[in-house]
Amino acid sequence: MTITQAPSAPLVAVVGATGRQGGSVIKALADSEKPYRIRGFTRDATKPAAKELVKLGVEIVVISLVIENKDNVYKAFAGADAAFLVTNYVEHFDADREIAEGKLLIDAVKASGAMRVIWSGGEPASQISGGKYVHLYHWDSKALVTQYGRASGIPFVEVQAAHYAQNGPAPRMTLRPSKQDDGSFLVCWPMKPTTVIPVLDVVHDYGLFVRQVLEAPVFPNGSTVAAYGEKIALGDMVAQFAEITGKKCVFQQISIEEFQSEVRAFVPPHFVLAMADVSQYLEEYGHMAGHTPTSPELLARRPRTWAEFAKIQDWSSLFA
Ligand SMILES: NC(=O)c1ccc[n+]([C@@H]2O[C@H](COP(=O)([O-])OP(=O)(O)OC[C@H]3O[C@@H](n4cnc5c(N)ncnc54)[C@H](OP(=O)(O)O)[C@@H]3O)[C@@H](O)[C@H]2O)c1
Known part of the structure; x- marks a missing residue:
């Protein structure tokens, strides 16, 4: 100190x-x-x-x-x-x-x-x-x-x-896994699961x-x-989350239109466009690619990976 x-x-x-x-x-x-x-x-x-x-x-x-x-x-x-x-x-x-x-x-x-x-x-x-x-x-x-x-x-x-690792568990973030009727979890984003993002x-x-x-x-x-701590594909993030928490969780690519109608409920109208653009931009150009x-x-010291973050995270409110 x-x-x-x-x-x-x-x-x-x-x-x-x-x-x-x-x-x-x-x-x-x-x-x-x-x-x-x-x-x-x-x-x-x-x-x-x-x-x-x-x-x-x-x-x-x-x-x-x-x-x-x-x-x-x-x-x-x-x-x-x-x-x-x-x-x-x-x-x-x-x-x-x-x-x-x-x-x-x-x-x-x-x-x-x-x-x-x-x-x-x-x-x-x-x-x-x-x-x-x-x-x-x-x-x-x-x-x-x-x-x-x-x-x-x-x-x-x-x-x-x-991209903050904290966005995963944060309320109202679309990367947050949502609970399905059968108790499994789904993460929906309008991007391919192979899309790589930097996470911190x-x-x-x-x-x-x-x-x-x-x-x-x-x-x-x-x-x-x-x-950033690492660059990781969205599908791998979700697979690691499932492995770490022991919950069934899958990534699902949705359309831009579905995504926009989902996020419209919690961001101002102009930012709906931003969220759609972010997704398409990430797929096409990658983030921090240059x-x-x-x-x-x-x-x-070495920064944390997504898995290291997920392991120490309290996910209880998500699973409740
Ligand atoms: N979410 C992501 O993945 C991500 C990734 C990269 C960058 N960002 C960017 O990160 C920025 C937010 O940074 P953060 O996550 O550190 O924010 P945060 O945790 O929400 O904290 C915001 C800080 O800004 C201070 N602040 C806000 N308005 C202020 C004002 N008028 N005068 C003085 N202090 C003020 C707050 O101080 P008090 O409330 O104590 O006054 C607080 O300390 C945003 O611009 C966002 O776009 C986000």
């Missing part, structure tokens, strides 16, 4: 400190032998996650990192040597807002004089697909912020998070990749890091 208050230690400002990515970054830095001062942002210091961070020695700053609060956002990064930045698209499903807030964070860090920015970016899907898939708003918006960050002049690295236990492992960037002998300015994986020897 090396979170310190010593002024000689670099100060890392962490957005999303109470969340999965930012929380993972703080945990990874706390596990490092190198000392860090850490400032974590939240809108609510009374949250259990914020209180836990205080116990770890994190300086908690209460702030809403939105455009309307621009002056305070600038002040919030004062004195930081490095910053981890993430935006939360799924809280509002508004790409323009995500872009504006992402740019604001970069401007604020730049004004603070911090010398290293690590940003949780996304794949430029419209660009990669030559305009074929234009509804991946939450990836394209992050990619635009990446472009902005790279042009800003501050040393800037993008660490993209892969975001809470346990995302921070490893950020730490590796921060502690690299030379800050890899301008690079993109693809953070990125060299980080060699596990460079990380503080």
Whole structure:
């Protein structure tokens, strides 16, 4: 545990400190032998996650990192040597807002004089697909912020998070196995079972990749890091889930139309298009296809595979 208050230690400002990515970054830095001062942002210091961070020695700053609060956002990064930045698209499903807030964070860090920015970016899907898939708003918006960050002049690295392993058991995610009348489970997605996706236990492992960037002998300015534990075919994920849990579970490829009518119940109308595009894009281009994986020897430890995640997961609510 090396979170310190010593002024000689670099100060890392962490957005999303109470969340999965930012929380993972703080945990990874706390596990490092190198000392860090850490400032974590939240809108609510009374949250259990914020209180836990205080116990770890994190300086908690209460702030809403939105455009309307621009002056305070600038002040919030004062004195930081490095910053981890993430935006939360799924809280509002508004790409323009995500872009504006992402740019604001970069401007604020730049004004603070911090010398290293690590940003949780996304794949430029419209660009990669030559305009074929234009509804991946939450990836394209992050990619635009990446472009902005790279042009800003501050040393800037993008660490993209892969598909969360946590999406499997999460309520309302389509990768969640659904119980059938005969007690077996079905996972329905509009993709072939051979479609390969990168998977990440975001809470346990995302921070490893950020730490590796921060502690690299030379800050890899301008690079993109693809953070994932393994790439795995959807059918294999489901087969491993069945083997690990001892439940009968099969993958079923459904049509885009069936998929859209299923997800319409729990995402805004425009995001129904995004979810359909994600599926087709993954099948056609793969996710993080163009990125060299980080060699596990460079990380503080090896990230988890899907099977390792599934083995320690509490699936009881799913089986109830
Ligand atoms: N699901 C996936 O497979 C996946 C994969 C890759 C990337 N992503 C992306 O990951 C991002 C979400 O990251 P996450 O999973 O770490 O989120 P999360 O666990 O839901 O946490 C969100 C964090 O953002 C903070 N936050 C949100 N709005 C804020 C505001 N206005 N001011 C200050 N802090 C704010 C929250 O702080 P407080 O609530 O404490 O204020 C919280 O710490 C999304 O943009 C999503 O698109 C998701």
